[in-house]
Amino acid sequence: MGRLALEQPTRSTVATTSRLSGLRNDEPAERLEKVRAQVPALSGHLDAIRSGGLDMDRADRMVEHVVGQIGIPLGVATNFIVNGREVLVPMATEEPSVIAAASNIARMTRDTGGFFTSSTLPLMQAQIQLLDVLDPYGAKLRIKEHEQRILELANAQDPRLIEIGGGARELIVRVIEGKRRTHVVVHLVVHVGDAMGANAVNTMAEAVAPGLSELSGGRSLLRILTNKADLRLSRARCVIPAAVIGGKQVVEDMVAAVDFAIDDPYRAATHNKGIMNGISSVVLATGNDTRAVEAGAHSHAVRGGQYSSLSNFDLDAEGNLSATLELPIPVGLVGGATRTHPTAQAAVTMSEVDSAQQLAELTTAVGLAQNIAAVRALAAEGIQQGHMALHARNVAASAGATADEIDAVSSAMVSEGAVRVDVAERLLAEGRAQR
Numbered sequence: 381m382g383r384l385a386l387e388q389p390t391r392s393t394v395a396t397t398s399r400l401s402g403l404r405n406d407e408p409a410e411r412l413e414k415v416r417a418q419v420p421a422l423s424g425h426l427d428a429i430r431s432g433g434l435d436m437d438r439a440d441r442m443v444e445h446v447v448g449q450i451g452i453p454l455g456v457a458t459n460f461i462v463n464g465r466e467v468l469v470p471m472a473t474e475e476p477s478v479i480a481a482a483s484n485i486a487r488m489t490r491d492t493g494g495f496f497t498s499s500t501l502p503l504m505q506a507q508i509q510l511l512d513v514l515d516p517y518g519a520k521l522r523i524k525e526h527e528q529r530i531l532e533l534a535n536a537q538d539p540r541l542i543e544i545g546g547g548a549r550e551l552i553v554r555v556i557e558g559k560r561r562t563h564v565v566v567h568l569v570v571h572v573g574d575a576m577g578a579n580a581v582n583t584m585a586e587a588v589a590p591g592l593s594e595l596s597g598g599r600s601l602l603r604i605l606t607n608k609a610d611l612r613l614s615r616a617r618c619v620i621p622a623a624v625i626g627g628k629q630v631v632e633d634m635v636a637a638v639d640f641a642i643d644d645p646y647r648a649a650t651h652n653k654g655i656m657n658g659i660s661s662v663v664l665a666t667g668n669d670t671r672a673v674e675a676g677a678h679s680h681a682v683r684g685g686q687y688s689s690l691s692n693f694d695l696d697a698e699g700n701l702s703a704t705l706e707l708p709i710p711v712g713l714v715g716g717a718t719r720t721h722p723t724a725q726a727a728v729t730m731s732e733v734d735s736a737q738q739l740a741e742l743t744t745a746v747g748l749a750q751n752i753a754a755v756r757a758l759a760a761e762g763i764q765q766g767h768m769a770l771h772a773r774n775v776a777a778s779a780g781a782t783a784d785e786i787d788a789v790s791s792a793m794v795s796e797g798a799v800r801v802d803v804a805e806r807l808l809a810e811g812r813a814q815r
């Protein structure tokens with residue numbers, strides 16, 4: 381076989397740059413203007429970003445028994461380059477230091493080209509559980525013999541999906557020898573286009589279940605998608621020079637820290653939570669289903685029966701950090717709250733993605749950046765220095781500091797090395813007494 385002509389993606393972009401250094405020093409309105417200047421299409425979405433997007437009528441149409449709303453800050457991760465594209469990433473989170481951490485690591489990847497991503501097709505799977513099947517293996521083959529007819533029946537439920545190139549692709553029939561019974565389970569594999577896909581595959585599963593029952597000689601029970609979306613994988617990788625991230629020892633210690641998460645489920649749970657800090661923030665900002673993505677991620681982290689790290693870190697030939705992440709990211713651009721929530725629409729516009737696959741890949745890059753940030757801090761100075769410095773503003777506010785007192789009280793707590801409510805209360809009382 382000849383050598384592959386490996387081309388690095390060229391920097392084609394709408395945003396000229398995502399490198400908005402010092403954005404932290406601006407007021408929110410100035411930050412939004414700087415982001416809008418990079419992404420002109422955001423101009424029509426500014427009110428939705430400033431206001432949080434939902435009025436009560438709209439909220440009342442989204443879920444049941446609505447009595448109010450709860451706001452979550454929307455921030456922008458800077459510095460990201462993904463497959464050569466400069467991108468400003470919307471992140472909705474209540475946790476301090478998350479957006480700073482992602483931006484910081486993205487900055488460190490810029491000289492090595494940023495993040496490189498890829499993904500499988502957007503294939504979701506529905507499960508149809510078949511009960512009372514006398515000959516499970518015979519049923520499996522009977523179903524496979526009629527696969528084409530069943531796929532046609534599934535596709536008849538969603539002609540529009542077929543028009544755009546999606547639709548049911550395959551049946552996988554599993555016979556699971558369980559503790560108390562043998563299960564026959566049919567997976568209906570569906571290309572869901574730019575949707576997350578739950579409603580599309582659930583409708584198809586319900587439509588094909590009677591035919592499957594008949595073929596199996598049993599009856600169908602559950603007909604629902606699986607959130608273990610392991611045919612819809614998204615991948616991201618990056619390289620960070622050792623000199624940029626703190627030196628050779630820091631990189632070696634980061635690799636040892638990930639090895640700990642690979643081998644120990646107690647550590648893996650926290651390690652993967654750090655990844656989800658980034659992923660869930662993008663998923664929430666774009667109005668996607670955080671629980672679906674989280675369920676998919678954690679189920680994917682179980683390998684050979686053991687819960688493990690979702691990411692992998694290695695040293696490359698030069699001693700630089702080579703980091704990778706692969707997991708299911710079932711997110712969409714067309715359905716659910718992404719379509720109905722004006723701020724989610726704004727977030728999608730900001731990220732300048734053209735497809736659900738591109739959004740999934742961007743989300744994976746943010747998860748990897750977040751993971752590297754946390755592991756770097758843990759392997760170097762410890763998490764509290766950076767995290768607590770940014771959390772100090774929350775602590776000051778919960779001690780009763782007003783807007784013009786928060787900065788002074790939080791920096792005093794950081795200088796004292798004691799970020800606690802009782803310390804904030806003392807500093808507030810001292811400050812007020814001096815006025």
Ligand SMILES: CC(C)(COP(=O)([O-])OP(=O)([O-])OC[C@H]1O[C@@H](n2cnc3c(N)ncnc32)[C@H](O)[C@@H]1OP(=O)([O-])[O-])[C@@H](O)C(=O)NCCC(=O)NCCSC(=O)C[C@@](C)(O)CC(=O)[O-]
Nearest residue numbers: 401402404477478480481483484650651654753754757766
């Ligand atoms: C917080 C930093 C980034 C500071 O790190 P630093 O080195 O002090 O940052 P810096 O002040 O030198 O700034 C460098 C760049 O970082 C970003 N940056 C820096 N500060 C800000 C800010 N205030 N607002 C916005 N951006 C900020 C920004 O991009 C900035 O570039 P600039 O814009 O100046 O050109 C670092 O300490 C860090 O990454 N810490 C880790 C934070 C983290 O992981 N938080 C997650 C919460 S902890 C958790 O839930 C998960 C965990 C830890 O348990 C997971 C695990 O165990 O694996």
Ligand SMILES: NC(=O)C1=CN([C@@H]2O[C@H](COP(=O)(O)OP(=O)(O)OC[C@H]3O[C@@H](n4cnc5c(N)ncnc54)[C@H](OP(=O)(O)O)[C@@H]3O)[C@@H](O)[C@H]2O)C=CC1
Nearest residue numbers: 540541572573574575576577578579580669672714715716
């Ligand atoms: N276990 C889980 O995770 C479950 C999740 N959910 C929820 O389901 C919702 C997501 O379901 P989803 O099916 O994505 O949402 P929707 O049903 O809201 O949107 C998908 C529909 O959009 C239409 N569509 C238009 N353009 C496209 C395109 N380019 N690609 C694909 N579809 C297109 C299609 O409908 P048409 O052909 O009619 O135009 C498609 O069926 C989320 O709110 C989630 O919370 C629900 C049940 C279970």
